Amino acid sequence: MATAIPSIACLGVIGRNNNPLHISIFTSYDPATNSFVPVRTALQFSLLLSSTLDVFELRARHNAAGGVGLSGDFGLLHAVDERLAAYGFETNTGTKFVVIVDMRGRRIDGNAVMAAGEKRAAAAAGAVGLREGEMKPVFKAMQNAYIKLLQNPFFDPDEHSPPSGRGGRRITSRKFEGDMRRIGESWTPGVTNL
């Protein structure tokens, strides 16, 4: 029997002005049709991402009050339902990364390329559920991608998060998009480096 393991269902980057900078949606395994489809529509993912902003705000406030939270990892933001859960990370410039994990997004045997060790680690994650630290590599990878994006001299951060505090454009970098896609597709529980 295939073991369902978590996979990433959606990666979201939200700008300082709470505007979406980037949303990548990934497919999950659907046992009913034995195919890979996204679990929600893009709009629903958008809504989910937008809902997490409250938690960000709250945590940020708490962190500020408590003088902690330098790491920016906010952990589990939101259990959407028994399958989906949102994890969050906020950079010190206010850019937020949200990972929505589908707890049953993959089958362990469906992925033949995984090494045995990874498989077992993934299985463990499947057994225990995701731990706090599991998302760290994802956020780290996302942050790296974002930093790379920022290092692009043609990328104007103000265009995407205008200082006026309203709106902003989406990220249109192809490279960044590719990075997100790679992160979202290659992550499995237990992966320590993306």
Next chain:
Amino acid sequence: MEQPFSSSKVTVEYFDPHDVYKLLAPGLIPRLPLRDLHWQSHAGPVRSIHTLHAELVPAGTDYSAVLSPGIPLNPKAGGSNPAETSVARDDGFQTAIVGGRAPSTDQIESIGATLRPPNAGKERRHQIPGLRRTPYLKVLLVRCDDNETYKSSARAEIREWIKTNTPASHGKQGSSAENHDAFEWLIVHVVIPNTVAATQPRVSGGKAPDSSSDLTKSSSTSFFRGGASTLLDKMRSDFNSSSKSAVDRVRQIRIGINDVPYDLLPRVVPAVPTGYQETEQDSENAWADLIVKFKELILSSFDTRVRQYEEDIKEREGKRGLPGWNFCTFFILKEGLARGFESVGLVEDALVVYDELSVGLDAIIHEQAIAGSAEAHGGALLDYTEELKKLAQRALNQVDRGRMEFDDEEAVDLQSGERGQADNFDKIPISPTKKPYRELILANNVSLFDFRCYIFARQISLLLRLGNAWSTREELLAKLKEQQELVPRGVAPRAPPPKPTDESENLSQLAEICRRALEFVPSVSLLISRDIVAALASARPDEDSRQQDSVDPVLSEVIDNIVASFAFSVAQQILAQTSTKALPIPPSTLAPADGHEPKASIPEPKTMMHPARTTSLHIRSQTGQGLPPRSPGVFPGPGRSSSPDNGVGDAFYLKTGLEELAARRAELYTLSRNILDECGKKRGWTDGWASVPIVGETGIADMEDVSLDDSDAKPAQPPNPDAALQVSVAGVDNELLRTALDNKDDFYRLYETLTDKALRHYTVASYHNSVEANMADLAVLKFHLGEYQDAAFFFYRCIPFFGESGWSLLELSMLIMYARCLKELRKLDDYVSKALRQLLSKAAGAERDRLQQKSVVRIGLMSGTKFPEASAISGFLGDMLTVSKSLDKEVRIPLVNFFCDVELEGTTAYDDGQDSFSLTLSLRSLLVDEFEAQKISMRITSPAASGSREIWLQTKGPVTIKPGRNKIGLQSSVLMAGDYQVDQIRLSASNVLLHYERDVQPVDRSSSILKNPRVTLYQRAHSLDVRLKCTKDVRLDKNNTLDLEVSTGWNTITSCEVKIRSATGGLRLLMGEATAIGLRQPSKRTDSGSFEFGNIPAESSMTIRFPFTVEQDVLSVAVKVEVNYSTDRGNFTFFKTSSVPISLALGVNVQDVFKHDALFSRFTVSTASSSPLRLFKSELQGSDLFESHFGVPPSRPILVFPKQPASLLYKITRKPGSSLGPKTKKTMYLRLHYSVVRDEIGALVERTLREDLEATELQGYSKLVTAKVLTWVQSGLSAYDLEKTVLLGELETGFLAEVNWGKQFPGLEPGGKPQGGVSVATQLAGFIHEWLRTHPTLPLPDPESAAVVQPTSSILIPVDIPPITVVHTADIWFQEPLDSVVGADLDTGCPTVCINQLVPATLHLQWTRIWDTAVAGGSAAAPQGKVTPPIRSLDLEFSYELTAPPDTWLLGGRRKGHFVIPAATSDNLSSTPDTEADIPLLLIPLREGWLPYPSVEIREVRGSGAAGEAADGGGSASTAANHGHCETDCRNLGETVHVIADRAKVTLSLDASGPGGGPLVLESERSGLSGGRVVV
């Protein structure tokens, strides 16, 4: 500790052989919750236990039975108390019985066997110590009425009891097992009134000594007093151990006489009363002492136990690495510690222990998973859970059956048949008492699922205690009350029952529960599915291989159902458990049940978030008891058995943790809703999102396919038959969920209810984003269900939110739906102005983004972001245009919303042969539909400050705007040269106006949407033109005039109107005096400066001349000219503002010298600018009175340089015979013909340039080029250049080469590369450079050559001859012959005289009045006055005075004198010899040398006449103050007399014998003038 009540409970066992407990109880029970205990943990700070509940249990009872409801605690009072049923058998954690369902008895029975602790130490000890619940304290209640009884029986009894109950050696040396059950013991002597014991005094006044030394002392005193030791003393000495460290274990309580039931009261009062009376205080102290002792002993035994547990745990943990280590065993052990903590109320410590255990379990599982085998370490857990397996199998069966027979009935039957068991899972999935978990764990017979559930349940219950949840508190209160009720009736309690204090829940802890639940649900869901899969796999081992490969769809469906059901149940349970009155949730915005009536508006979030207390109460009373409010009917769920707010009082409004709790609960609601949603999805009942026109997914493109009006319409997703089979409720055990999934209406109702609840909770938590998200959910649902009114309302609220923060994708989809709603609702105005407009704008915006992204990212790579596809939005534009027609207001929409890449393409295109031009506007439509614009117009304005110059360009007719790039030709027949920028664009289609207006000051350049807005318009060589010139001939005494020349160019004009307006402040054009010069006269003219002309052929011109005045001196004036003319090709307009300098080019000064009969005027002509002048001709025109004479005119034109003015001298004489009359013209005019060299140069350059341009193809630009070059010529030439040019006669053009000509023609460059890829500007620049190269110098035309007709200017300067009343001429004559040594000075005419020679002379005074040209006083000075006649007609008296420096001349004769000049008559203007005066003088020169003549000064004598010394006849001296002045022409001025010494011969002595050592004049000889005398 925060919570005022804790449910901690320790067992205190009492042995009551004398049945005195009932006497003791009334006093004891009210004091019972022990308060304020302080436990010093050996590791860590002092923990304080606020309250500790002690459970009094009679000895010998089965502990589990004691705790369980069945057995009455007190034979008398027990048995009939129904409240006791709620007391659970375990240790008081009854929070799980939310469902109102007590664990069934049989379960308890089954567990009871194992839970039963060894009775009286005889039973087998369990190997795991954590299981036992043994008393912490054993109390022996002794009734011993007198000493005799004590001696005879009581002492033995006590001994016996101690022997049986005390461990042989308690304390440190006890075994570990014993220490786990460590307890203390205490003897309480109950003294009944009316006994001997009661009369005995207290040994120490109620204060129990704690040390034996105290004891002995007090007993000795009692000996003295009573002669016999009291019973208490006896007991103490008997049973307290003698060692120093021993604890006092004896207490005495005296029961008051009123407290003892009558039948128990001994009737016989003992014979020997001691007189001792127990006081109230004493009794109180005794009780307090007892309680203190209780606490002390309980803590002591507790401490022993904890110590032992910790030691054990440490030891076990140390063995962790060893093989055979079993986690389950370890768990039970450690849990024992936790329970210990819990029982004394240290709930937090207990929770910590459980948390550690949970982590430990995780670690074990993790290790096992990594190791790959379950047996590896820590002991195996079961692969699956039996219950789940059964559940799954049942569900599978059900599905199978359903599939085979399609018989729903049976399925239902089957379900109901097994309901009893299913219920458990349904209502309270998480309860530590649901299964004998500990047993299972201990037996290593537990699945991971169960294990987790248990830990979670325990954590939750602990947290509930911490959070002081109502459920826990309720139960405690009940227990307390029940205890108090046990007190025998009729006996008043000694102490008043503690008042129920106001309870407040710890919301943060409740929130923590929710948080844990939120984490628990996903992880346990995973477990369930694995569990079931494993269970079924084990059941069908043969199918194992098949299962590996693919998941059975039925199975997965069942698993999904079970998981969903479980998760849903957990969420509901937690929600029920954490509901609190302290959480004010605003009332629902949803209408009850049917939900069709219009909703009231959602209250403002503000008021919801901070409700006044009364408001919150009000709300609560509205919603009734049920908090959380449950939906009627559908929500059978977690009701509470009793209403909580009866006795507890008002709920508190607690801010702490309130938001947190609200948020968590909201999340739980959302979780439930999402689960429901997922289940619904399988049945095709979508929440609406699936059918949302998700712009970006092409599949759902066509809106029309989705039937919106019909609420019955099944949304898309036609289920294939296979899928239909899979949909089943099998495995859904949650009743609520099952009901909801039963039919669609219920589903939507529950969905809506849950969403609404989440929404309201989020509102309280001020989770704005989530509120909006939920609102969006609701909106979409309503939309989906066809309730447009509500949907529109929700859309209206949440769309702006998403729009503002940039969630454009969401916004767009919702806008589409909103638009639909409004359309359905027939709100046309809103439909257009709000929805459509925004929708289209946003869609266009998204399209723009897409375009931008396209330019960055190559298509082909899958992009994560979706962009609106055409299909979803198509049709709206047409809608908008159609609907807008019905609106009475114009709909204005910024152009930017729909278009991008707006730019002017190419250069200005001029039409051949006519004066019109056109521009090409290129714009990219972002709309998906094409539409027809009726009119497109564009305004270009010139940034020049001088007035607003603007030109409108228009399309010729309607234009169809297609999606994508459009090019629109805009035309204008108005021409006005200059630089322009596009200022406005208007695009109107039906009633919609798309407009663009340039910011007056664009903030940054990138924000401007219009690229390349610059336009340069120029006049072509053959277009109609207007030139403004200053008139060549200037008359200084008249208004200056301007010439306006209109040249028609190539236009054959049929009619034409010229309007001339002033463009300079202060300039007034005197249009009334305007004249048309030349042949063509205007057919109609007005004074306001408008002239109309009829037919004018091409290539002709006409000139209008008009005078002007200026209010202040200005250098140049500007005039606006507008020419409206029509040709056979249409009507055209030409505007031009030209400016001309009006300052004079030259300046003239005049100097007059009056003579007796002539006036010499010298005119100095200088240039007014830095440019030299050529003066060709000058002419002084005579007047009626005067005529001028000039010498020989110069042969060549005179050059006037700035530092070298020209001087012209005219002699003016009065015309003979002219007479002065009032009409006589006296003014003469000086006419100068000149030319300014700078203008000459300009004309030269222009002419040459134009001639050269004619030869090239650039001739159309000649006006532009020459104008441009001329400005540089004008500004580039310095004074030095001009001077050089004039002197050399040729112009060096080198200075023009420095100009960057390429930049001089903006507006011609961009885009257009008409000829050979070289822009016009470049060509022009190239031409100029070439021209400069071929013309290094330009010869100035020879001013004299007749070939070049120089356009010389002329100026006519009026010259007034200043009126001089009288001109005197004074002349001194020497009398002839002058007696001179030298003789007559023939050569020089200079007389020579000797020093001291007497020279007779005559002063000759002449006068004339011919220069008195002043207008007769009658007319000029005083028009009516005959009072002051003209000076001319008066006699004037003058005085003369002859003066000379006293060292030059000695004057003799009449040096001063008066004379009168008679009034002038026509024939008597000048003096005649008769009227001239000759005054004899005698002059004596005093010095040698050339001596000037004495000077004559003539002055008018004023004042009334008598002052004159020698008035000849002047009585009528003029008194007129205003008479003119006089001039004196001294003819001797400048003449000298040569004076020489009168010596003929001189003899000198050359020695120094003269005076002062000088030479001595010995002798001199005079010349001896003949006729003269020399005065010595």
